[in-house]
Amino acid sequence: RYRMPSGSIPKEAAYQIISDELMLDGNPRLNLASFVTTWMEPECGKLMMDSVNKNYVDMDEYPVTTELQNRCVNMIAHLFNAPIGEDETAIGVSTVGSSEAIMLAGLAFKRKWANKMKEQGKPCDKPNIVTGANVQVCWEKFARYFEVELKEVKLTEGYYVMDPKKAVEMVDENTICVAAILGSTLTGEYEDVKLLNDLLVAKNKETG
Template identity: 40%
Template sequence: MSALPEAIEESSGCSTQLRGGITLFGMDADEALATVTERLSGEGRPERNLATFLTTSIEPEAHRLYRTYLNYNLVDREQYPAIDALLRDCVGIIGTLWHGDDSRVVGSATTGSSEAAMLAGASLLRSWQERSGREWTRPNLVMGAGAHACWKKFCRHWGVEARVAPATGEGPALNGPAVERLCDERTIGVVGILGSTLDGRYEPIAEIAAELDRLQEQRGIDVPLHVDAASGGFIAPFLDSEMLWDFRIPRVVSINASGHKSGMVLPGLGWLLWRDRSRRRAELGVSINYLGGDDAHYELTFSRSAAPVVLQYYNFVRLGFAGFRKVHARCRSLARLLATRLQATGRLRVLGDGSELPVVVVTAEPPVDLRELSKRLAELGWAVPVYTLPPKQEDVEVMRIVVRNDLTSDDVEDIASAVEDFVSHAN
């Protein structure tokens, strides 16, 4: 035990503040706990936040694992070889789910899909530079209007032009014709979205890949495809096994997913897998030896807790394939039930019905005001976002409800009833 707590207790009567607001002397642990708890007492409960895709509830046993491994540094591979082996097992499991060749697939655990996007984008950029020899010509990355903001962030930080297919009456998804129109010799890659956060729908990955194949055949332009499966990467393998979207498509060179979303791990954990080592550019790895080993690190972040990776492995052994399928099938069923109830009001039009991601997205017919509806739901303890769609559809205002694994059938009934009551009294 450090002598610090005793020193604090001896001086706790003094509250003199230094510049920046920190007190000169501290307080005992119980008092500090009470102070912080009081400051945060007004925050809403995460499980009632219908805006987020992130996991908000885990089992008590998972909590114990999380607390146990919170202070283990994931990057210390030499010091914690069992954790490193567990991480590699997770990569192998995910690679199998995504139909990769287990003798060739390589991958990384990231702090989320945003870091994964940066790494995947950097690999696409370096590969393009090598095959084109145009290091100083500004390249571009093609995506749909429903792409996550992290992809535009990548483009801004790496000096890449973001070529975005605008939203249409069919939604914000990218499709084959848009790919053909936007790609050229300077395109480092195309990003297909397996589950948009805007409407919950999958982009047609197989159609996009087929268009890129035609582009190479007809114009000699070889454009790789990355799949951003942040939300759908842990859903499609269990519920949409016949759908072609993953490494079964030769054009797909890398895939990312968020373990802290449908992987059911607390924030923050992402996964990025490449088809093979040639697609994970070797020059992006940095070798270090001051942690006891001599290894190459590809991640952008460095020191971070191993706890999320431990939880991901726990979920794999706890649930198995059948367990993941059961959890996600239940969420999808509840989402579709909710969508049906909201559509039946006659004043709400469903844009996302939960049949892909378990997400319900609606727009309103006058005189229903979605922002007032959101306020009413907030009064009942539910956080529900209202936002506008991307350019070319920015006049369309929508409300989104994410159905996660901790939402019960009673919760769905309460939400549906509250919406029905609000709509029936709108005038």
């Protein structure tokens, strides 16, 4: 089970053994508790199989795949009303999932904050992030892996998402970002990102 066998078996038998074991997994169609795609049109599956043997990070070898990625980045940027001009393109990268996206975004926040602190001659060894207690577990992993303090806004009875006012109260000069959730892992609720942003902008104007 945990070692390479001394001999081979027919490919059909190998497939059947693995297929039978996978039957004990949960049914993806019944998964309403995590962020997964449970069904796609067959054409999507065909496109994925057409690309399964590509190492797409080799952008010189697969320029069209890179171009498709860049188009998707810009579509998402416009969807969220990113402040980009008509002749500008958004900057971004595709990831294999939200966890990788959070790790990369967190590192970008940390680097940008550290550069700013160094320019001001201030220490940059105690960064923190502010999240709700309902935050996706990957934010906790990011904080642990990359030595960032995690400040959690506690939830209250009848209010199961992060309170923007309480979150901003926890922000200080070592805060690299405040993480809001559009679709809480607990209830599916959207947090008030606009109010959070307005409060942060006001605090930044006040404190510099």
